[in-house]
Amino acid sequence: MSTYILRRLGQGIPQLFIISIILFMLMQAFGDPVATLGARTPTKQADKERLRRMLGLDQPAYVQYLTWLVGNDWRKMDLDGDGTPETYGQRRGILRGDWGNSLVTRRPVLEMIGDRLPNTLILMITAEVVIITSSLAIGLYSALRPYSLFDNLITGLSFVGYSMPVFWLALMLMYIFAVNFRRWGLPYLPTVGMFDPEVGKTPAELIKHMILPVTTLAIISIAGYSRFVRSSVLEVLSQDYIRTARAKGVRSFQVVLRHALPNAALPFITLIGLDIPFLLAGAVVTERIFAWPGMGRLFIDHTARADFPVLMGILILISIAVVIFQIITDVIYSFVDPRIRLG
């Protein structure tokens, strides 16, 4: 087992290198970070050139990549613009633990990600737990009573949920429960943010502010997931060994829980294993609308400013998570399904 894990990790490293090169090439198409600097008027030409020089953006792409990878603290840079490099660079490169500084905020990328990651994890993990438990419950119930009224109702609602654009759903929920409920004098939920400044950062506030974003995320995903569980359980229920179990007089409760569910859950585990790394990435649309200060927002805000060190940092972090969780999923799989032997 451990040799297997080591081998997989060994494969992961060149994978990450290739990913980082491809990502860096894609970054070149993101636009010019010094074009507007987020201001309403374009940057003055003289400032543009000075900034490019000082930030090292005037270097060829491969030099910028190597700087990002291994740093430039042994190479002199031309900061005063007289044509002769005179100051040593300050970057140490991601391989030496320096994820670079944002071109926009000038702050270390790792620090910026560290600010946002907890917020995203609170939101995404809560949502994921809600999604997994609800879709398991709904899917199972539907599969046990296929084509019943409940099943048909859920099938119909899933399609509605699945085909709703996230931004529309989010805004509708916000208007109904935060704007109109308040207008009608009903108990209402807050519109945006993580807490009310007049109350302060209490757990109760956090939960109150989380209800709408979590509901949004859940409605969209439960639809697809519960369908997945349903069909997977249905398929298992028609297998011979289930019929055998039933024929032997095992109670139907036990048949489902001990025989059907574990087998039906196998593909679901793969699905969740693929999902988990992307929990780190946050939910771009939902975070934006509910003004949730998470990773998705960080990514979008800095895409708009072509801030490639931040984008590279986020993408590499997710890539690493994907590689690691793939290995974890495979290992768990071998425990759950004894037919699979790793080695």
Added chain:
Amino acid sequence: MKRNLYLLLSLVVSASIILAACGGAVPATEPPAAEPPANESGASAFSGTATITFTQEPDNLNPLYTTMFFSGITRDFWLKALWSFDENNQPVPELAAEIPSAENGGVSADGKTLTIKLREDINWSDGTPITADDFVFTYEMIMSDKNIVQTRYPYEDYVESVEAQDPQTIVVHFKEPFAAWLTNIFSGSPSAGQGVLPKHVLQPVFDAEGTIDNAEWNKAPTVGAGPFVFSEWESGSHIIFKANPNWSTPPKLEQIFIRIVPDDAAQEAAIIAGDTDIGVFLSSDQIEKLEAGGNVKVVAVASGYTEGWYPNVNPETAHPAMLDVNVRKAIALATDRFTIVKDLLDESINPVSASFWDNNPPYNSDLKPYPYDPEEAKRLLDAAGWVDSNGDGTRDKDGVELVLRYITNDRELRKNVQAVVTQQWSLVGIGADLQNYSSDMYFNGYNDNGPQAQGLYDIAEYSDVGSFPDPESSSDWLCDQISSADNPDGLNWQGYCNPKMDELLKEQATTLDTAKRIDFYKQIQQLMYDEVIFIGMWKDPDLWSVNSRLQNVTLSGASPFWNAQEWETAQ
């Protein structure tokens, strides 16, 4: 069965991982930030919170490292400049004892020296006095090659030196008389002003690290100079400023809470729900919805911006018809801007403008926009020799069709305007070739393939302003600023060159007498109007929403929150 045991085990393990992650993550966002209930105890003189939504998050709070509007406007709370601007965009002394003028000796006779007296009763929020040394230090930091500051304008090109004559007196020497000093030298204008840095905080950082690029103060400026003082900034979420009891005019509110809400529709919901007191960059079609509840008032504040058309008149790159002033006049006459404004905007907020400076009193013109007169447009085009000789519906001359490249960025409103204009032009036989660019591409320089800089257009549309409240925007029309392969940094993207215009623009830039300068601007605008170098579309003020819960809010176009110390919440 063993298999089930494993399943159970792994479920338990993953559940505990999830729970652990949950448990571990929660405290990270809730440090003990218990706020004292200020208004109950009566111990604190301050009460109430003003909540403001920003649709973009400031990138940096150090004024040297940002030109962002949303960073600049926070400085009215925590980092007052020498002066700010009131609701009529008139300067109000803040750190300065008075506004320098020729009468009080602040502006020298030759206009090359500015002497600024500081108030004596002002301190940094930690009690250290604010002195002229802080200003000299700020200037040095801007000009240092060790700091990657956002802009060196106007210090690099116009300022000879900044000196501390005594602790209360700053002297700025200009290379030549610099008319735009009021807006650009340590002023409270969020787009052009720089503010001042606390030397006693940042000099040690500069000495130790060789740069202030990474100073802690840039993101947590706990030492400031304003009615409020920085308290915390949680990335992506909010920024809090608390009352500064030591400021000479202490505020009434206890705190300012700025919440970052990137989505326009969500901002709208938050304003309607009353979750925010002040919002900005609203559009005119939102006004009715926002004001429906009766608690919210939408205020249009002029900040100099005017939406306009910039005709390309560069013989090298423009359509040959564009070089004829009568054709340009015909284009203006053939475009029904009055209907566009009525249908797509709010005509009371966005009236059709005639000149680039129409939203910037006192420098605005008293010119009337060209009327909608398609018959006159047809007559002018006929007279200029542009007739539809081949019967394809578009005028032509010498085998060249009158199809104009009409470009703008990809903003939805502008695309709608393009569609309406295409239809209007077709009535007089002008064809339109519509193109849209992403904003960064659209404003790129010549060497970065900027479509305007390279002259790949005949009509370009966008909203612009000088260095408000100063009118200065000369580079756009000076002959030596025409952009080309030989002069890629040129800012005159229209390729306009007129010695008379050059003379007027250069004269006004060094004229410190406001009345005389206004007169120059009248002449400049008349010339631009006659030569149809700028076709005004509409005045483009900023729309703010203010909840009636918050009182005494008087917004200014130049430094919006200039009177924040007077704000209070309704009881």
